[in-house]
Amino acid sequence: MQQRKDDMDLTQRIRTLPKEISDKIAAGEVVERPLSIVKELLENAIDAGAASIVVEIQNGGKTYVRLTDNGCGIPARDAALVFQRYATSKITTAEDLASIQTLGFRGEALASIAAVSRVELITKTTQQKTGVKITVEGGNVTDMEETGAEDGTTIIVSDLFFNTPVRKKFLKPDRTESALIVDYLSKMALAYPNIRMRLIHNGTILFSTQGKGNVLQNILTVYSRQTANGLIPVQGNQKERGYALSGYVSRPDQSRSNRKHLIYFVNGRWIRSPLIDDVLREAYTDKLFAGRYPAAFLFLRIPPDRLDVNIHPHKTEIKFLDEQEIRTFMVQSIRQNLLSEDAAPNMARYLTVKSSRRNQSDDKEETVSQIDIKHISLNDERTHYETVLSEIAPEESAGRNAPADKLPGERFLFSELRILGCVFAGYIVAQGSDTLYMIDQHAAHERILFEKLRGTAGGKSPDAQMMITPILTEIPLYLREEAPERLTLLMELGYHIEEFGPKEYIIKEIPALMDPSEAEAFLNDVLNNEPGTGRTEPKAEKERLIMHACKAAVKVANILDIRELESLLRALDETENPFTCPHGRPTFLRFSQRDIEKLFLRK
Numbered sequence: 001m002q003q004r005k006d007d008m009d010l011t012q013r014i015r016t017l018p019k020e021i022s023d024k025i026a027a028g029e030v031v032e033r034p035l036s037i038v039k040e041l042l043e044n045a046i047d048a049g050a051a052s053i054v055v056e057i058q059n060g061g062k063t064y065v066r067l068t069d070n071g072c073g074i075p076a077r078d079a080a081l082v083f084q085r086y087a088t089s090k091i092t093t094a095e096d097l098a099s100i101q102t103l104g105f106r107g108e109a110l111a112s113i114a115a116v117s118r119v120e121l122i123t124k125t126t127q128q129k130t131g132v133k134i135t136v137e138g139g140n141v142t143d144m145e146e147t148g149a150e151d152g153t154t155i156i157v158s159d160l161f162f163n164t165p166v167r168k169k170f171l172k173p174d175r176t177e178s179a180l181i182v183d184y185l186s187k188m189a190l191a192y193p194n195i196r197m198r199l200i201h202n203g204t205i206l207f208s209t210q211g212k213g214n215v216l217q218n219i220l221t222v223y224s225r226q227t228a229n230g231l232i233p234v235q236g237n238q239k240e241r242g243y244a245l246s247g248y249v250s251r252p253d254q255s256r257s258n259r260k261h262l263i264y265f266v267n268g269r270w271i272r273s274p275l276i277d278d279v280l281r282e283a284y285t286d287k288l289f290a291g292r293y294p295a296a297f298l299f300l301r302i303p304p305d306r307l308d309v310n311i312h313p314h315k316t317e318i319k320f321l322d323e324q325e326i327r328t329f330m331v332q333s334i335r336q337n338l339l340s341e342d343a344a345p346n347m348a349r350y351l352t353v354k355s356s357r358r359n360q361s362d363d364k365e366e367t368v369s370q371i372d373i374k375h376i377s378l379n380d381e382r383t384h385y386e387t388v389l390s391e392i393a394p395e396e397s398a399g400r401n402a403p404a405d406k407l408p409g410e411r412f413l414f415s416e417l418r419i420l421g422c423v424f425a426g427y428i429v430a431q432g433s434d435t436l437y438m439i440d441q442h443a444a445h446e447r448i449l450f451e452k453l454r455g456t457a458g459g460k461s462p463d464a465q466m467m468i469t470p471i472l473t474e475i476p477l478y479l480r481e482e483a484p485e486r487l488t489l490l491m492e493l494g495y496h497i498e499e500f501g502p503k504e505y506i507i508k509e510i511p512a513l514m515d516p517s518e519a520e521a522f523l524n525d526v527l528n529n530e531p532g533t534g535r536t537e538p539k540a541e542k543e544r545l546i547m548h549a550c551k552a553a554v555k556v557a558n559i560l561d562i563r564e565l566e567s568l569l570r571a572l573d574e575t576e577n578p579f580t581c582p583h584g585r586p587t588f589l590r591f592s593q594r595d596i597e598k599l600f601l602r603k
């Protein structure tokens, strides 16, 4: 050690590393695995304006990645330059960095890829008669020749990490590497529906999109029919700020147990975003059970100068300069669309899903509502169907009145429906202009009660009514700790409770909006419900208790007269989210006239 220190010439201690070494180090930031190569090449092809892109990989991309595009091509005189670090055609000044319109901008990708693999580039612009072919090995151009070629660019990257064996060791099995590539390309296919994309692995086509601009069609191609069926469109614009949101989210009655279907793009770039995760959580508050997630394919456009994409070499993390505005804009847009009529579950759609499910025994994407739907259409859905149709779909359903067209996102009113009757002591059947509705009385009631109570909690002196016979109740031992908070919550909701001996309480008043038996069931549920995890916020814990207790409070098969039915529908109109009960089950199903005609094989 001493020896080395003495030997050192201080003037030589700091020196620039040779290019081969520095390139390898820098490449490590950009090229981690085959996926990185596919990502960079794909982004270049998109930036080049390609309408068609073919990606071919072998052995998970470790030995071979080829990407062919029909984009603008690279002029022969620049072709060798692209492998130099910081060579880019996409920005010229430092100011350009603040408003990036393209996916690439650093001029680093091809240099990085070339530093750790063997690369062949064939490219031709429309202006040129012949193309050029360049061979690069470990960052050095070894060959360059004229060649016949189509317009566009083909890049072949082979033997990744041949000159950095340590990094090669860290690659995962082929299957894992190819799965990452499939996942990434699937997402990009959604964001660029106008580009025809095809992925081939070891000679097999894994997927191929049509490039016809239909996002939903691509979701169907790339994901499953079931995923695509449960989606409603999202549209939002804020012109002054230049924000635009589009895409699809799952209807409130659909949910998943994982986040795999939360997919976001900002200005055409796939990103991860805790902020957008949060936006969805907020937009779906009270619409999903805890631990369930919606599906969301969201495409956000904002002015490029309000975004920093340069915070990570992979460009998958971004920073919004106006986080709060973006958050509010997105939550509002999504909520607005969640309240549109499209968000209502469509009966015909369920039937299609159910019948296709019969052939698929292993279906992991079962949604909450489909499980629930079974209890009305269980075993023999046709008989059920026929009963409903013969009982409640007389000639009026032939649609004499033209449907009153609603603007997208405009709220539709249950109280405008014509009530035809009630079936199975719990489902209201009603008709709109060209649609037949079945409303689950219980779920609707639960929603109304939940929102009324939630609105009351924390507010001042809610309406209460005296009990003729007061209720006596006990609080179980294991809940003693939480008892004071629960009693406070009940008082906030309109209960009047007094201590009555060491363990007992006497209830003298109940909320005006419940009848005594409802009030008692609700109270017992709040007092006896298992304690929360302790990690939830007090507000969330309150909601949890109310949500749970509503279910206990609402009676199942209660036969209502026509005036009661009407007032139930009016009350449902006043709720913020009439589409699901607080637990996420649908409050109603609908058949459009078309659906019914289709089921009768008339269309």
Ligand SMILES: Nc1ncnc2c1ncn2[C@@H]1O[C@H](COP(=O)(O)OP(=O)(O)OP(=O)(O)O)[C@@H](O)[C@H]1O
Residues within 6 Å of the ligand: 040, 043, 044, 045, 048, 069, 071, 072, 073, 074, 082, 087, 088, 089, 090, 103, 104, 105, 106, 107, 108, 109, 110, 111, 153
């Ligand atoms: N498929 C392609 N078609 C046309 N030009 C291309 C293509 N791929 C690369 N180029 C040209 O090569 C240049 C260098 O590409 P490279 O990916 O290394 O950098 P970049 O895209 O500019 O920035 P970044 O490092 O952020 O990706 C690009 O700026 C572009 O001019």
Ligand SMILES: [Mg+2]
Residues within 6 Å of the ligand: 040, 043, 044, 103, 104, 105, 109, 110
């Ligand atoms: Mg690039």
